[in-house]
Amino acid sequence: MSYEIFEYTDDNLKIALDNQRIPLNVLEKRKHFKYFQNYLGPDGIVAKTILVEEPYISKAYLIDYSNYYSICFQDYKRDCKRVHFFGKSFDDIKFEKELYDSKSNFLNDCYLGYIVVKPLPDSIIGPTLLKTYEVRNDGMERFYPSCREYKVNLFGKVLKLKSLVYQEQDTVVAACASVAIWSAFHKTSKLFDTNLPSPSEITKRAGNLFLNYGRTFPNPGLDITQICKAIESTGLVSEYIISDYFQSNVKSAKRLIYAYNRAGLPTLLFLKFADGLGHLITINGYSDFTVENEKSEEISLLADNIEKFYAHDDQVGPFAKMSFTGNDDIQTPWPDSNGNAINAKIYAVIIPVYPKIRIKFQDVFDKVSLIDQIFFKSNLFKLEIEWDVFLIESNDYKRTISESENNTSVKKAVVMKTYPKFIWIGRAIIENQNLFDFIYDSTDIASGYFCIDFVLYYKQQKFKENLLENFVRYKSIYVDHLGGPKLGEDFYNKVIQELQ
C-alpha cells in the first residue's frame, strides 16, 4: 500500500481522480468532476491537501465485482484507489509525524472525507464520504438529519466524519434507483439495525417480475414495485405515497419529506422529467427557512416554507440542492443543452421505515389540522400558528427538551416519562415561540386515541386561560366527535389539568 500527497488544485484533483480508463480531457467535462471541483473548492468545504491511497479494497465494489465484473472477458481490476481530502496543508513528513503520534488529532480535525475511484470505464465515482457544509453565505444553516457518524481507517489512524455515503450509478449492476436505495440503507441500517446490501445485491433483491422491460443485469433501472420490494427485503416497510397533489401542490410533498427526515429517515424521491423518464434521489437534509405566513383558514406548517432540500443525486453529486419553482416543480441541478437547470415533477415519495412505526404522517396531520381549525374559528390568536409536525426518536426528543432553555418543570414533565421509541410531534409555534406539543404514539392504530401526551411550554397566564376556556367550551369536539381531533376523555382531562 502506498500513498501520494498533493496540494489541492483543480489539476491535481483531475490527476487524483484519474483511473487510467477515461481520458483526462473527458474526465474534466463530466458533471461529477465539475460538481466536486465546486464542492471541494474555495466556495465549498475548502480542501487544501489531497492524499491518494492505493490500492484500496472497497467492500461495496468488491461485491459488485464478484457479481458481474469478475466473469467479464475484459480484465477489470478488483481494487480501487481512495482519494482523501484535508482542510489544512501538509507534506509527507508532517503527515507521517501526525500519523504515528497517537495523541495528535491534527488529521482528524482537518479531515474532509474521501472519494473511492473505481477501475471502470464509465462509472468511476465509488463510495464517497464528504463533510457537509453547514452555514450558508447568508448565515442561515443547513440541516442534514440523515447523516451519521463514520469511522474512516487511514493507515491505522481512525478519522471520524459525519456524512452519508454517496456513489455514482453503475449503469451495469445498479442504476440510479439501486444507488439511491443503497445510500438510504446506510442510514436505516444504523437507525434500525437492519442489514446493508451492496448496490448489486439491492438490484438482485428488487427481483424482476417482468412487469416492465429490461433484465436484471445489465440493469436499466427499477420500477416502484421493485424499489419497495428491495426495501422490504431488509425487514423495513415502504411508506409509498403516489399522488397527483405532489405535482400541483408541492407543499403536500414538502410536509411529508420533512416530517420523516427530521427523524433522520432518508426519503426516496421519484422524479419524473418532461420527457417521461424517471429518476430516484435520496433526500438527506433541508435548508433553514424563514417563516412568513399570513393568518389564514388553511393550516400552515413550518415545512411549507422550505426552499431547498439536499439530496444524493447519483447523476450530480452528494448533498445536491433541490429547490422549488413557482409552478410546483422541483429544480434539479441537471443542466439542459443550454446549461439551464432542468425541472422535474415529484411523482412519488418512498420512505423506508421500521415496521413498528405504524402511524403515518397523514394520520397526525389530520388531527393537527382539526385542532388548528378550532383555534382559527375561535380567533384564539391574532397571528398564524405554525405547526411543526415531525417524527422523532423519543430519546432525541427528551435530549432536545433537556438541553433547551425551558424551565425545569417542563424538562421534568418530559424526561421522566416513558414513550415509545418513535413518537410523532404536533408542535404549535407563534413568532418562534413554542406554545405546546401534542405527542402521538407511532405504534398505535390510526382509528384509536393515539395522542399520548401534552407538553405546555408557554405558561403565560392569559394564554393558559384562553386555551383552557377553548378546551372546556368544545369538550365534546376535542374528546370524541365525528370530525373532532379524538383526544379521548382521559387524555382530555390531562390537558385540562396542565392548563389549570
Place this chain on the structure above:
Amino acid sequence: MYLYCFMVIFAGNKEAFSILKARIKCYDLIQFIITIPIFMSNIHSTNFLTAKNQINRVSEADLLKALEEVKTNNDNFRKSFKSDNEAMSIKAGR
C-alpha cells in the same frame, strides 16, 4: 412594586415615590432590575393573543361544519393516493 413604579414614572406621583423609597431595599432593587427584561418580554410575547372580548364563541354546530370541510380536504388528499398502470411502467433509471 410595579404599580408604585408606574405611578412614579408615568404620573409623577410624589406619595407613591415616598412609599417606593421606604419599601425599596437593596435586594428588592436587584430583583426588580432582573425582572424588567422578563416583564417586558412578557408584554411583547403576549401580543399574539386575542383579547378576551374578541374571541369568537362560535357554536358547536358551526364548528363541526368547518371541521367537516377540513376533513373532506384531508380525505381528498388520501383518495389521491393511487397507483395506476403508468406508475408500474415507469422506471427510475435515468
